[in-house]
Amino acid sequence: MGEELKVIVFALGSEEYGIEVDKVRTIERLSPITRVPKTASFIKGVINLRGVVVPVIDLRGRFGLTETSATENSRIIVVAVADLEVGFIVDSANDVIDINTDSIDSPPEIVGGIKAKYLRGIAKFGEGRLLIMLNLSEVLNKDEIIQLEQLEV
Amino acid sequence: MDMNAYLSMFIDESNDHLQSLNENLLRLETEPEDLTIVQNIFRSAHTLKGMSATMGFEDLASLTHEMENVLDLVRNNKLKMDSFIFDVLFKGLDALEAMVQDIVGGGTGKADVTSIVASLQTIMKSDYKAGAAPAAPAPAAAANADALPRTLLLDEFQYSVLKQSIEAGHHVYHIQVALMESCMLKAARAYMVFDLLERQGEIVKSDPSVQDLEQEKFDRFFTIFVISETEGESLQKQITDISEIESASVTLLDEESLMMLEAAAAAGLPQTAAAAAAEESSAAKEQTAATAAPASASKERASSPVSGGGVARTIRVDIERLDTLMNLFSELLIDRVRLEQLASEIKRSDLLETVEHMSRVSSDLQNIVLKLRMVPVDTVFNRFPRMIRDLSKSLDKKIELIITGADTELDRTVIDEIGDPLVHLLRNSVDHGIETTSERIAAGKPETGTIHLRAFHSGNHVFIEVEEDGKGINREKVLATAIKKGIVTQDQAGTLTDQEINMLIFAPGFSTADKISDISGRGVGLDVVRTKITSLGGNVTIDSAQGKGTKFSVQLPLTLSIISAMLIKLGSEKYAIPLSSIVETAIIRKEQILNVHGNKMVEFRNAVIPLVSLSKVLDSPDYNEQDEDETEIVVVRKGDKWAAIMIDDFIGQSEIVLKSLGGYLKNINAISGATILGDGYVALIIDTNALIK
Numbered sequence: 001m002g003e004e005l006k007v008i009v010f011a012l013g014s015e016e017y018g019i020e021v022d023k024v025r026t027i028e029r030l031s032p033i034t035r036v037p038k039t040a041s042f043i044k045g046v047i048n049l050r051g052v053v054v055p056v057i058d059l060r061g062r063f064g065l066t067e068t069s070a071t072e073n074s075r076i077i078v079v080a081v082a083d084l085e086v087g088f089i090v091d092s093a094n095d096v097i098d099i100n101t102d103s104i105d106s107p108p109e110i111v112g113g114i115k116a117k118y119l120r121g122i123a124k125f126g127e128g129r130l131l132i133m134l135n136l137s138e139v140l141n142k143d144e145i146i147q148l149e150q151l152e153v
Numbered sequence: 154m155d156m157n158a159y160l161s162m163f164i165d166e167s168n169d170h171l172q173s174l175n176e177n178l179l180r181l182e183t184e185p186e187d188l189t190i191v192q193n194i195f196r197s198a199h200t201l202k203g204m205s206a207t208m209g210f211e212d213l214a215s216l217t218h219e220m221e222n223v224l225d226l227v228r229n230n231k232l233k234m235d236s237f238i239f240d241v242l243f244k245g246l247d248a249l250e251a252m253v254q255d256i257v258g259g260g261t262g263k264a265d266v267t268s269i270v271a272s273l274q275t276i277m278k279s280d281y282k283a284g285a286a287p288a289a290p291a292p293a294a295a296a297n298a299d300a301l302p303r304t305l306l307l308d309e310f311q312y313s314v315l316k317q318s319i320e321a322g323h324h325v326y327h328i329q330v331a332l333m334e335s336c337m338l339k340a341a342r343a344y345m346v347f348d349l350l351e352r353q354g355e356i357v358k359s360d361p362s363v364q365d366l367e368q369e370k371f372d373r374f375f376t377i378f379v380i381s382e383t384e385g386e387s388l389q390k391q392i393t394d395i396s397e398i399e400s401a402s403v404t405l406l407d408e409e410s411l412m413m414l415e416a417a418a419a420a421g422l423p424q425t426a427a428a429a430a431a432e433e434s435s436a437a438k439e440q441t442a443a444t445a446a447p448a449s450a451s452k453e454r455a456s457s458p459v460s461g462g463g464v465a466r467t468i469r470v471d472i473e474r475l476d477t478l479m480n481l482f483s484e485l486l487i488d489r490v491r492l493e494q495l496a497s498e499i500k501r502s503d504l505l506e507t508v509e510h511m512s513r514v515s516s517d518l519q520n521i522v523l524k525l526r527m528v529p530v531d532t533v534f535n536r537f538p539r540m541i542r543d544l545s546k547s548l549d550k551k552i553e554l555i556i557t558g559a560d561t562e563l564d565r566t567v568i569d570e571i572g573d574p575l576v577h578l579l580r581n582s583v584d585h586g587i588e589t590t591s592e593r594i595a596a597g598k599p600e601t602g603t604i605h606l607r608a609f610h611s612g613n614h615v616f617i618e619v620e621e622d623g624k625g626i627n628r629e630k631v632l633a634t635a636i637k638k639g640i641v642t643q644d645q646a647g648t649l650t651d652q653e654i655n656m657l658i659f660a661p662g663f664s665t666a667d668k669i670s671d672i673s674g675r676g677v678g679l680d681v682v683r684t685k686i687t688s689l690g691g692n693v694t695i696d697s698a699q700g701k702g703t704k705f706s707v708q709l710p711l712t713l714s715i716i717s718a719m720l721i722k723l724g725s726e727k728y729a730i731p732l733s734s735i736v737e738t739a740i741i742r743k744e745q746i747l748n749v750h751g752n753k754m755v756e757f758r759n760a761v762i763p764l765v766s767l768s769k770v771l772d773s774p775d776y777n778e779q780d781e782d783e784t785e786i787v788v789v790r791k792g793d794k795w796a797a798i799m800i801d802d803f804i805g806q807s808e809i810v811l812k813s814l815g816g817y818l819k820n821i822n823a824i825s826g827a828t829i830l831g832d833g834y835v836a837l838i839i840d841t842n843a844l845i846k
Contacts, residue, residue: 034835035726036814037771038822046814046827046835051484053812053827053835084816140817 002101007123009131010077010093012060017090018099018123018131025078025085027093030070042067047076047087054078056087062139063118081136097131099123104133160256163208165469167253170197170204172535174246179538182239191228196351198224201249203344206367210262213252218364219273220245226277241272243539311358311378316408318380325357325380325406326388332373336397340369345395346377353388354381373399378406472565475526482522483715483810483829489515490807490831523715527562530608530617533572534559537579537606544583551590551601552583558608563615567709570689571617574682578619578705579604581679586623586703596700598622614691615711620704626697628654638663655695659683687842690733716811718828719787720804720836723768724776727836729809729828734841736788736795738803743782755797757788762795765844770823776801789841796845811838 007018008027026049033045033056042061046053056076060067073092078085104121120133174197181190198221205213220242226232248266256262315325328350332342343366350356358378361371381388385403392401404410489512496508534556545552563571587593587602594600605620628651635641635657641649649657657663661680686693690710697703710716710733718729719738739757746764747754753764764786768776778784778799786797809828812835814821825840 032834034827034837035774036818036821036824036837038824039818043818046818046837048829048833048835051480051487051829053814053829055815055817086815086817 002103004098005101007097007099007131007133008077008093009095009097010075010088010090012063012065012091016129016131018097018133019077019079019136021096023079023081023136025080028076028078028087030074030076030089044089049078049087052085054085054087056089059088059090059139062088079136081140084140086140097125099125099131107132159208163204164253164257166204167201167256170201171246171250171253173197174201174249175539176535178239178242178246179542181234182542185234188228188230191224195221195224195228203340203367205262207338207340210252210256212263212266213249213256214367216245216249216252216266216270219270219277223273223276232276238276241269241276243543245269245273314357315378315380315406319406319408323380324382324385325378326385327404327406327410328377328379328388328392328401330375330377330392330401331399333397333399334373336373338397339371339373340367342395342397343367343371343375346392346398346401349391349395350377350379350381350388353383353391354379470525475565479522479526482518483812485515486519486808486810487829487831487833491833494831519715523564524562526565528565528568529560529562530568530571530615531559533568533575534606534608536572537575540576541579541583541604544580548583549589550583550587552587552604553601554604554606556606561608561610561615563709564711567615567689570685571707571709574685574707575606575617575619577679577682578707579606582619582621582623582703582705586621586625588624592624596624610711615709617707617709618704619707620702622702625699625701625703626655626658626695627699631655631657635660635663652695655697658695659693690731715808718807718809718838720807720809720830721785721787721800722802722804723771723773724801726771726773726776727804727830727834728767728771729807729836729838730787730789730798730841731825731838732806734789734791736790738785738787739797740783740785741797743784755786757795757797760795762788762797763846765796765798767798767800767839767844770844789845791842791845794845796841798839798841798844809836809838 006021008021008024010017010019028047028049031047033047035045036043036055042058044056044058046055058067068091070089071091073094075090075093076087077090077093078087103125104123106121107119118135118138120135123131123133125131174194177190177194177197181187181194184190198217202214202217202221205211205217223232223238223242227234227238232238245266248264248269252262252264255264319325330343330346332339336342347356347359347363347366356377356379359366360376365371366375379388385405389401389403392398392403489508492508493512496504537556538554541552541554582604587604588596588598590600593602603622605618607616607618607620609616631654632641632646632649635654636643636646640657640660640663659679659682663680683693686707686709692708694706694708695703696706717732719732719735720727720729722728741755745755747756747761749761753766754761755764756762766778767773768778778801784799785802786799788795788797809830812827812829814824814827823840823843824837826838827835828838830836
């Protein structure tokens with residue numbers, strides 16, 4: 001019997017994604033972002049989160065999806081993994097649900113254009129809804145960013 | 154009892170005591186005759202032993218105990234310090250430090266110290282043979298003692314000490330202390346009594362022995378013989394003032410009563426049983442100083458107000474809490490700026506007044522918060538005397554380290570980082586700077602080399618200087634090595650100034666040492682030093698005169714958290730440039746820009762300096778200086794190189810709070826950090842050093 005997991009649900013396009021609640025520090029409306037030069041294009045810059053400077057990345061850009069302009073529903077989800085604190089720009093974030101770890105299946109090779117290594121698995125919940133669980137430490141993997149930067153240069 | 158609650162206190166205090174042991178031992182090495190230093194060492198060791206025994210760190214306690222035994226002999230003039238004893242004691246200290254570190258790391262503080270203990274015991278034993286001699290000059294007393302019925306309570310030596318003290322007119326007290334039945338920390342209470350008595354005089358004997366008392370191997374009673382100048386009544390009052398002491402009876406002894414007591418003990422009155430057990434272990438612990446006792450007792454009293462009364466009242470605060478305070482305060486600072494803006498827009502006089510008052514209070518608060526984070530450089534310096542001592546021993550050079558300005562204060566973050574670079578510089582001075590004793594004599598210099606370590610404030614900076622009177626930098630050799638290693642070309646070499654040649658020793662991969670020693674000379678030291686110091690926002694320079702010595706001068710910013718900066722605009726974006734690196738601001742016309750080998754340069758104060766386009770470096774999305782006829786420039790400096798940076802517009806000078814960009818955005822070219830402006834926006838801080846090639 002698996003454990004119950006509280007998950008924040010957010011959307012990128014038509015897909016729904018999940019991040020464990022205990023990794024999420026706060027969810028904010030979009031605030032002015034200061035551009036940081038000479039960084040990967042998906043790094044949008046830094047924001048002032050109550051006196052702390054937090055880098056913000058566009059999750060669409062990170063996953064290689066097409067970036068869209070911000071809407072009224074856009075949110076910044078600030079996650080804390082190990083010693084890193086990073087904000088994700090997502091299309092919307094509006095739900096917290098309980099899922100059972102047993103209901104998470106390992107992901108197929110590619111889901112919605114996202115490589116499997118960024119994913120922890122796929123969970124079924126509600127009536128036929130699928131939730132893509134993110135593997136945060138891989139999403140925030142710095143070595144890969146360095147490689148990406150080198151490619152761009 | 155939950156020991157964990159006391160563990161952090163134990164660690165802090167142990168470190169303090171270890172440090173004071175280190176310092177005092179070093180002082181003693183220079184003045185081996187000064188018994189007050191031995192007293193201080195002894196007291197630190199004793200406290201450390203007591204604490205570790207109470208906390209259950211047996212190995213720590215037993216090693217301290219052995220060291221204490223040796224020190225005891227020294228302070229009682231039964232043993233002369235020599236270099237062997239110093240070495241063993243220092244080794245013991247190292248072992249103690251290692252154990253405390255182990256405890257800090259969550260370990261049990263256990264360590265194999267048998268070899269050190271064995272050396273300590275050898276010292277003890279050889280002393281006992283030698284120790285017979287100083288005892289001999291008191292044949293009368295000894296003979297007297299021999300004539301008396303031998304008892305188990307006091308041994309011969311202790312008896313003669315007491316007897317002589319009485320004859321010499323000192324007060325000898327026999328004190329019986331009873332603890333309350335409910336007493337929880339018997340060892341601690343006993344220790345407090347001992348501590349009290351040691352401050353007032355000399356404890357000659359305790360029953361049960363000190364070890365047994367510390368390990369709580371006693372019921373509720375213990376007996377002490379003490380030589381003191383204090384009145385009996387006052388002693389009794391002070392002892393009973395200690396909490397959980399049920400009663401204390403203080404009896405002044407004269408020769409007769411001393412004898413009576415002995416006789417009574419021999420006859421088998423209550424004390425005897427316990428005394429029998431204590432007797433064997435007390436051999437090492439006895440405090441004998443027949444002649445030294447009055448002298449050291451009075452000296453001790455003279456020194457105790459200094460060590461006891463002069464200590465500033467402090468509390469220990471977790472550094473994280475200070476960081477939080479700092480963070481919260483900087484948020485307040487941002488709101489303050491915002492409020493000031495709003496108030497000036499609204500223009501209501503009572504609002505303006507309130508905001509002004511708040512500004513004043515908050516700038517006072519800013520000073521205090523910054524001061525809270527300041528730590529005397531002594532916390533870094535204090536480990537150096539020991540290091541220099543060990544280094545000079547291993548290199549067989551005679552070196553004196555003179556520290557001045559150890560109370561100069563620096564921000565905690567700088568302090569944490571500056572230790573290693575200074576170690577490198579000092580090691581370098583010892584190894585490459587100071588000559589060997591024979592070389593020094595041949596050069597007509599004093600046999601002992603001197604290293605000055607100075608710290609002082611100047612403006613917004615703190616300077617730390619390492620100066621030695623050694624052989625100085627051999628510029629020809631430096632130049633030859635630099636050419637050989639490809640650091641400079643033959644052509645360049647001719648044009649270098651003395652100062653520039655000196656600075657070559659900071660180049661990566663540079664080392665002129667003929668042979669590689671384990672102290673320095675692998676060429677990894679000095680360039681790391683410079684990198685570290687520059688990363689702290691500081692600067693290092695060298696003055697050297699061949700044959701006379703070398704001076705390294707390290708310039709450091711007072712604090713890393715709040716700096717003055719010039720805010721500038723680049724189109725829609727705002728950036729901050731640290732004021733410390735700005736030489737001047739100016740406006741230039743397009744015609745003034747020169748083209749030299751395809752690089753843009755500008756004439757400035759009779760020199761031609763490179764012109765840097767900030768908009769290009771930072772990929773500015775909406776500003777290009779080429780669209781303008783006149784461009785604002787900021788002239789910045791890195792060492793003695795200058796450059797002009799083209800910007801859009803100046804906003805003004807401001808105190809800014811440095812913020813890191815976080816772990817995710819590291820090492821971004823030309824950006825050293827961020828700050829939050831009055832309007833809540835984040836502005837990036839430009840690292841001008843990266844703009845000057």
